[in-house]
Amino acid sequence: MDVQQLSQSLAENLSALDARFGKSADYYAKKIVLYGCPGCIVLFDGMASLDSLWELLLDAAGRQSASVRLTGAQAYAHILHGSAFPAESTPVQDMPQLVARLTAGMAVLLLEGCSSGIVFSVQGLKFRSVEEPSGEGNLRGSREGFTDLLRVNLSLLRRLVRTDTLMQEAAQAHTCCNTEYALCYCKDRADPAMVRRVRAILQSARPELLLDSSYFVPWLLPGKARLFTPVHYTERPAVAAAKLCEGKLVILVNGSPSALVLPALFSEQFECLDDYASTAAFSSFLRVLKYFSFYLTVFLPGVFVCVAVHLPELLPPQLLYKIEAAEKATPLPLFAEMLLVILILEIIREAGLRMPQSLGHSVSLVSALIIGDAAIATGLMSTPVIFVASITAIAVFVTPGLYEPATLLRIGTVLLAGLAGPVGLAAAFFGFLLSIVSTEALGVSYLAPHPFPQQPLSEDGVLRRNYRQLSRHGFNIWQKRERGRKQS
Known part of the structure; x- marks a missing residue:
């Protein structure tokens, strides 16, 4: 498709713009006379600031001497190179460039007798203010978060x-x-x-x-x-x-x-x-806790189902009697109960997330309390199953970045453990290992030792050292791969 070049005729350029945006409510075109040369300012209202544009160009245009008359080419050269107007150094010469600048919130000056447009950066875009992200909580450090612009x-x-x-x-x-x-x-x-x-x-x-x-x-x-x-x-x-x-x-x-x-x-x-703002000992403790929470939320429901259904002799007698008594009062098998509770908790979470913020937390809390109490009172679900499912539902939020794979792995583990017992539980574990080992991006393994690959466990892996010691040598995500290349 041929690129439509701007014409030297101002009327032709405005006609082409009117054909594209003439019926749009935010399209704005203001004809002016600058240095005796007819011209037109085009922009999108709400994206470019009319106040800034007036200070830059329109006020100056009204104060020009009537005796000064320039052609379009002369006015273009004077504004772009010989005046104090803060125009962009790169003009627009075709319609796609013009549309791109307009949709970026800029204003473009078109002159009669000139096939190039002069661009002014007068963006006045409205955007959400810089605030702290709601999904990434930190006690120390910057409170700034990205916006939508x-x-x-x-x-x-x-x-x-x-x-x-x-x-x-x-x-x-x-x-x-x-x-x-x-x-x-x-x-x-x-x-x-x-x-x-x-x-x-x-x-x-x-x-x-x-x-x-x-x-x-x-x-x-x-x-x-x-x-x-x-x-x-x-x-x-x-x-x-x-x-x-x-x-x-x-x-x-x-x-x-x-x-x-x-x-x-x-x-x-x-x-x-x-x-990195806390002590090394406390940071290491938190990291170990996060690893434990992740594996807890993935495997605890499956282990509970496997042991309670297929290997009850591994449970202490007091706990086994309580689980057996609770299960006798429910119509569903323990395996089906666990799946049902996990799915109900996911439904409650999704409802609370999509509800208006003022109602979401209340709906989630009330729904969980009412459904849990009613399920136990009517004998549809047992207390041990609800307790185990609740622990796993809370533990997953310790590592929010792994919420999606952890949820799918939890359901798959419960299915395999309930259907095949210890064999299914082992298959779920090895499936988890296979999926995580085979993952990579841009040649970097997902399980590559993170920062400082020399001694990951003792420096900045599951445990970490003092930040002063960590800062003695830098880390680059590509260094482990580069070392492998050199060795090979």
């Missing part, structure tokens, strides 16, 4: 990474909405080959809509279905800045506060900013 998010990153190595490449995705996105990386830390690879993938991706950075994942990580996705999402600029300094790539999409970090490691799901 890409340019604001890029500025938040630039304020934290104040070096000339931070690169922020913005482009428009090939979607019906031409949504803008940005690829961010530190050029002295990121692998150049991986940067080129990700850049090419993003440019060739063809999502129908692009409403969040996660929409790029099927193109970045193509292939078979996987339980674990080796990417990380954050709404905190401080976290994104830390990941950039580790050599990782950050993808931001206009309209979403969620930044995609690539590649991610399994161990990073058990870490947070508070780990």
Whole structure:
């Protein structure tokens, strides 16, 4: 398709714009006379600031001497190079460029007798203020969170990474909405080959809509279905800045506060900013607790079903008698009860999440209390099953980044343990290991030792050392792979 070049005729350019946006309520065109040359300012109301535009151009146009008369080409050259007007250095020369600048919130000046438009950065976009993310709680550190506007998010990153190595490449995705996105990386830390690879993938991706950075994942990580996705999402600029300094790539999409970090490691799901602001002993304790909570929420229901149904001799007699007495009063087998309770808790969580915020917490709490009490009172469910399912439902929120795979693994473990007993439980465990070992992104294994691969367990893995000792040598996400290449 041929690109429509701008015409030297102002009327033809305005006619082409009217054909595209004439019936749109936010399209604004103001004809003016500048240096005796007819012209027109075009913009989208609500995206460009009329107050700023008046101060830049319209007021000056009204104060020009009537004796000064320039042609369109002369007025264009004077405004762009010989005046104090803060115009953009790159003009627009065709209709796609003009539309891209208008939809970015800029104003464009078109002149009679000139086939190029002058762009003024007078964006007045309304956006959500910079607030603390609700889904990533921290006791210490920055309280800033990404907003829904890409340019604001890029500025938040630039304020934290104040070096000339931070690169922020913005482009428009090939979607019906031409949504803008940005690829961010530190050029002295990121692998150049991986940067080129990700850049090419993003440019060739063809999502129908692009409403969040996660929409790029099927193109970045193509292939078979996987339980674990080796990417990380954050709404905190401080976290994104830390990941950039580790050599990782950050993808931001206009309209979403969620930044995609690539590649991610399994161990990073058990870490947070508070780990490095607390003592090494307490941070290590919290990490061990998080690992324990994750495996508890995945395997506890399946282990309970397997032991209670297939291996009751392993339980203490007092506990076994109580479980047996509770199960005699219920019509369903213990295996079916556990599945039913898990599904009911997921329904309650989803309802509380999608409800208005003022009602969500109340609905979740009341629903859980009423349903749980009524289920026990009517004899549909037993107390031990509800107790075990409740513990696992709470433990999963200790590692919110692993909520999706943990939920699917929990249900699969209960199914296999209930149907096949110890054999099914072992199959679920080995299936979990296989799924996590086979996961990788950009050549980096999901289970790669995280920071400082020399001694991961004693420095910054499950346990960590004092931050002063950790800071003696840097970490780069690609260093383990580079060492493997050198050894080979």
